[in-house]
Amino acid sequence: MSTYIPEEVDIKQNSNGTAVTETTLLQTAEALRWQIGRNFHDQLMEDIYTNAARIADRAITRAGEQPRFDLDSTIDRIVTSRRWGFPLMALLFAVVFWITIVGSNYPSQALAWLLVDTLHPLLRSGADLIGLPWWLSGLLVDGMYLATAWVVSVMLPPMAIFFPLFTLLEDFGYLPRVAFNLDNLFRKSGAHGKQALSMMMGFGCNAAGVVATRVIDSPRERLIAIVTNNFALCNGRWPTQILIATLFIGSLVPAYLAGLVSALAVVGVAMLGVLLSFVVSWGLSRTILKGEVSTFSLELPPYRPPRIWQTIYTSLIDRTLIVLWRAVTFALPAGAVIWLTANITLGDRSLAAHLINLLDPFAWLLGLNGVILLAYVVAIPANEIVIPTILMLTVLVTGATDVGSGAGVMFELEGAAVKDLFLAGGWTLLTAVNLMLFSLIHNPCSTTIYTIYKETGSKKWTLIAALLPVVMGFMVTFLVAQVWRLVSGNW
Amino acid sequence: MTQTDCTTCPAHHAGNLRRLGVDMSNFDYVVALAGNPNVGKSTIFNALTGLRQHTGNWPGKTVTRAEGAFAYGGKRYKLVDLPGTYSLLSTSRDEEVARDFILFGRPDVTIIVADATRLERNLNLALQVLEITDRAVLALNLLDEAARHGLQVNDRRLARDLGIPVVPMAARQGEGVDALLQAVHEVATGQVVCKPYRLKSGSTAVQRAVELLTRQIQALFPDLPNARWVALRLLDGDQRIAQAVRNGELRELAQNGRTAPTPSIPLEIMA
Secondary structure, three states, X not given: OOOOOOHHHHHHHHHOHXXXXXXXXXXXXXXXXXXXXXXXXXXXXXXXXXHHHHHHHHHEEEOOOOOOOOHHHHHHHHHOOOOOHHHHHHHHHHHHHXXXXXXXXHHHHHHHHHHHHHHHHHHHHHHHHOOOOHHHHHHHHHXXXXXXXXXXXHHHHHHHHHHHHHHHHHHHOOHHHHHHHHHHHHHHOOOOOOHHHHHHHHHHOHHHHHHHHHHOOOHHHHHHHHHHHHHOOOOOOHHHHHHHHHHHHXXXXXXXXXXXXXXXXXXXXXXXXXXXXXXXXXXXXXXXXOOOOOOOOOOOOOOOOOXXXXXXXXXXXXXXXXXXXXXXXXXXXXXXXXXHHHHOEEOOEEHHHHHHHHHHHHHHHOOOXXXXXXXXXXXXXXXXXXXXXXXXXXXXXXXXXXXOOXXXXXXXXXXXXXXXXXXXXXXXXXXXXXXXXXXXXXXXXXXXHHHHHHHHOOHHHHHHHHHHHHHHHHHHHHHHHHHHHHHHOOO | OXXXXXXXXXXXXXXXXXXXXXXXXXXXXXEEEEXXXXXXXXXXXXXXXXXXXXXOOOOOOOOOOEEEEEXXXXXXXXXXXXXXXXXXXXXXXXHHHHHHHHHHHOOOEXXXXXXXXXXXXXXXXXXXXXXXXXXXXXXXXXXXXXXXXXXXXXXXXXXXXXXXXXXXXEHHHOEOHHHHHHHHHHHHOOXXXXXXXXXXXXXXXXXXXXXXXXXXXXXXOOOOOOHHHHHHHHHOOOHHXXXXXXXXXXXXXXXXXXXXXXXXXXXXXXO
């Protein structure tokens, strides 16, 4: 670092002030850069570190000896250990879902009784009383109100339990340990270790997860993280998983095991999503997004005792209500659309029936049915309304007027009744399993797609991020359906 | 609000704070919150504005700017919560958001939130912020955790060395918020003038190069307050700053004091 700087050259420019222009300034900077050598950056970092170290050292006194037992590092040794890290992770999440499934069962039924069984007939007779025309009361009460009531009773209880539990884990400091555990796998997939963090955000909301990829410096790895974020099951899809697992998977085992087995099924789907993140990251980093894996340092923050009441309060008010509000704003117009398609007839059948018939052959190949596929088209703006849409449309197709109160109308949420309806709609265990799979592997919601476009600024990558999962979903459900039918011999 | 002696008296403290949420109209001063990831910036942001920006115990939680407002001592403040970063030198998107705001947004006061248990690493960022701006306050946070680890931090010594006010805090417990407000108010209104610590390089060749380039930058942009920092960035080959020299952004900054800040991502999609 002893390069001599020829001062006369530079002072000539400096002394007659006016001679300095933007261009000469940059030229001088460039010349000086060559003179001081290329390790200027390291020198600068070193200067910052030594200055900071000196100042910190003067200000800090360590009182006596460090305590011999360090709780934080003891916990860390266990939760990030090779042997216990992954089992503990699976166990923690299984417990969280088990509490969610068992805890939300009763409140869901109570809400459905209140909003659907009790309030809905009241509103209907109220509409009749003030003499609303049938189409208006149908659109408002049977379409918009019921779609909203359904969304609230399906979504509110699981979210009100799941979010506080998840936030407690987050507040405690567990999430960075999860990222630490997953780092090695992400690196092997050719992705950035911090993708674990954006994936965590994705478990809440994929749009937020896509924004969270900003912590990743390299554009290549950031794109991988954006494209694969959709494989993190978002809160619009948790209720679908929980309901279908409870109705179809939990019922395969004796009642006392049902809650646990349903929880494990949901954890299994979520884990499959994580696995798909790795597989797709691996595929992308070896084909269209080739490159080196960048290194980074991940800070494991100290464990902090969670502030329980504050966490429950803020996660209820901020997360639960905000997400619920979003669901409701999408459910209102969707309810209207569903009611209209079910009540506008073309020829001898309703518009919805035509669409379902059109989709049925393709859906059969996937082990699904036309109702489910149509519901996924209706639910592009928000995954939250998939189940309500499926139910409304199933009532229409089966013509099960005794179960609900007419075409395109939603009805009570009691588990058995819902399952009977699904069975009447021709559902099998295969339909349920493939619905859970397709709910995990399909296109992101429109909010997420828009966010991806804003973050990448690229139509091409937005298109890839939107289409890749849905094509994969078709492939996975197709394969499962064929193998299932081959093995069971049941075509 | 009518001003009585009581509401303007510094002794009135907490009663003096009015949380204004997202009402950012007619603010007198802009305050930025900078710091390493996971040191409590969002906790302090929420305590001052009354908003409930999501807080969580993991680094990298805030990647966009969140904005809110509060009133204190008869002045209205707009508060901007920046993404947590370890440095302002490299080029990731979150570091750029933080760096661009401190440079181009030119806040009246920058609160540097530091984790007392990891003081040395936190000062790395503090020193870089102090290269860009003179007007800063160090919020020495998480002192409760430092005490748990048997660490004592001499905040007066730190304030003398850094040349800016240092406020001891335990923000999660709400301790030190009043003192922080007071310090921000004093720096914003000019009652306290900072004399921030400037980096000293170990190499004389570097010192001379920096000095030379700084003089040229001062000749070109006489009103630019952070010529030395720009010199350091140019010598480090920072393309973003070179571009700001070339396209006149830096000239505008020197003349107008503030350039149009980059738009932030709306918060509603962060649910």
